[in-house]
Amino acid sequence: MSDPAFERWLRRAVRGLDAPTAAAVRAELTDHYAAAIADGQQAGLSREAAGQAALHALGDSATIAAGFRQAHGARRRYLLAAVAGMLYPPLYLLLMQFHARSAGLMVFNPALFLPLIYIVYAARVLLAERPHGANLVRYEQLIHTGIVAMCVPRLVGWLLYHQPIIAEAYTRTLGEARSLNEFLLNGMALIGLLLAGAGCVALGERTLHLREGLYGLLKPASGLLMLAGGGLLLYCLGTFSGSLPLRESAEALAVLACMSAGVLWALIFLRARDEAPRLA
Amino acid sequence: MNMKGSLPLLILHVLAQGANHGYRIAGHIKEQSSGVLDFKEGTLYPTLHALEQQGLIESFKEMENGRERRYYRLTQRGAAALAAERGEWEQFAGAVNAVLKGAQNA
Structure with a gap:
């Protein structure tokens, strides 16, 4: 997924994690994002609108990054x-x-x-x-x-x-x-x-x-x-x-x-x- | 609706119905609550990872439509924790309902 906004979000979401954990988290969140876009497009949204909606639904990357660091x-x-x-x-x-x-x-x-x-x-x-x-x-x-x-x-x-x-x-x-x-x-x-x-x-x-x-x-x-x-x-x-x-x-x-x-x-x-x- | 603190219980409940991946777990929670329990989907993953660290769930990878996906399933410890948490939640909800009904009758 080469969406720049999502890439920026992803970089912030994995901040502070070690490399293997960050790679696993990136893969999992990218999969989530792709699935959300596919569902959005099936519901009639454009690719761009579906991407924006998926990103919004994921939430604040800093909060998520803190959760990951805490979990790990x-x-x-x-x-x-x-x-x-x-x-x-x-x-x-x-x-x-x-x-x-x-x-x-x-x-x-x-x-x-x-x-x-x-x-x-x-x-x-x-x-x-x-x-x-x-x-x-x-x-x-x-x-x-x-x-x-x-x-x-x-x-x-x-x-x-x-x-x-x-x-x-x-x-x-x-x-x-x-x-x-x-x-x-x-x-x-x-x-x-x-x-x-x-x-x-x-x-x-x-x-x-x-x-x-x-x-x-x-x-x-x-x-x-x-x-x-x-x-x-x-x-x-x-x-x-x-x-x-x-x-x-x-x-x-x-x-x-x-x-x-x-x-x-x-x-x-x-x-x-x-x-x-x-x-x- | 603010569901802070109840997300682990909901995740354990969804996984008690069968192994699943993050996107579908989030979808199940939203659908089964008719959208009342709305939350930012990204917050699901740190919670999933924390539950895995605690040994309440375990993850495995599976190919789906040519893509590798991370699935989660409940462990025995997770099933026991779910039963305990569900009991506590029902007791708490029952107590709140009793107070609210009392207030209405008064």
């Missing part, structure tokens, strides 16, 4: 996101313990960023569901791209050189890379860091000005997110300039802000979970 595990998603937020501080402290050991960086760096990826996703879905929320997909994509671009060279660099890349090492700067491969890997990691940092600042700035308050916690959570993003950007600056004190201060700022934001978002998710109606 909102409570579980919020609980997982709350656990991820709470896990962030102990995970980072665990990482610090292993910082001097080679296995620690390999194992715990991805573990450190996985909760962040999920927290950002769950926050985006939560804000899309709220009456005064917003569509934050672009910010989510920016942060996720940054995190992936940051982690992949870190792992590849470790496999190639058996040591952390420059962005993680305290003794060298980007200009002191010993090979082109190392330079490229470091460059990619820094670009990732820049994207993630810019994404956090932009997301924080956007959510800071939303009418939605999220139990009065959104503004402080937004402020902390901006601080974390700012810390990541300063860390990049420290890496480019070779200033160790700047990098250390920026890292401390980013980590403290991320930990606090993680805990605040965990509280938000727990409140949202309590609000979500039980299915059973």
Whole structure:
């Protein structure tokens, strides 16, 4: 069915659903729409009038989207996101313990960023569901791209050189890379860091000005997110300039802000979970 | 007429008469109530999905006129839930009627 009005309606109706669920819902609603048009035409309506009547009969796409998201595990998603937020501080402290050991960086760096990826996703879905929320997909994509671009060279660099890349090492700067491969890997990691940092600042700035308050916690959570993003950007600056004190201060700022934001978002998710109606 | 809250009961009732797909379930509810129970048809689907998540109904796909359609049918748990819900509804409706009749006689 290539009706533009219906396509727009459908896009809004499946907003916030995961890809397989969205595909199944799209197929089911498209089938409904087609059947309604066929009935309308049999009753003597034109194709256009039957399409308009069918769309009107389906109702408000935002209400339906909220119903689908509720039906497909909102409570579980919020609980997982709350656990991820709470896990962030102990995970980072665990990482610090292993910082001097080679296995620690390999194992715990991805573990450190996985909760962040999920927290950002769950926050985006939560804000899309709220009456005064917003569509934050672009910010989510920016942060996720940054995190992936940051982690992949870190792992590849470790496999190639058996040591952390420059962005993680305290003794060298980007200009002191010993090979082109190392330079490229470091460059990619820094670009990732820049994207993630810019994404956090932009997301924080956007959510800071939303009418939605999220139990009065959104503004402080937004402020902390901006601080974390700012810390990541300063860390990049420290890496480019070779200033160790700047990098250390920026890292401390980013980590403290991320930990606090993680805990605040965990509280938000727990409140949202309590609000979500039980299915059973 | 606002039918908020009663849609799951109506869906279970329609499916007790046999497996069906969303479009026809919506049509049955509207026809059997002579159009009094009018609702936005799109809202039927989140309710169907929620009932499926609760294990009260189950879905399956079937080919119809060369197209794959998602059908729903009642599970045993759904049949038990329907009996319980119907009993509660009849008790509630009976109580409201009794009050209204009392008001008329007074």
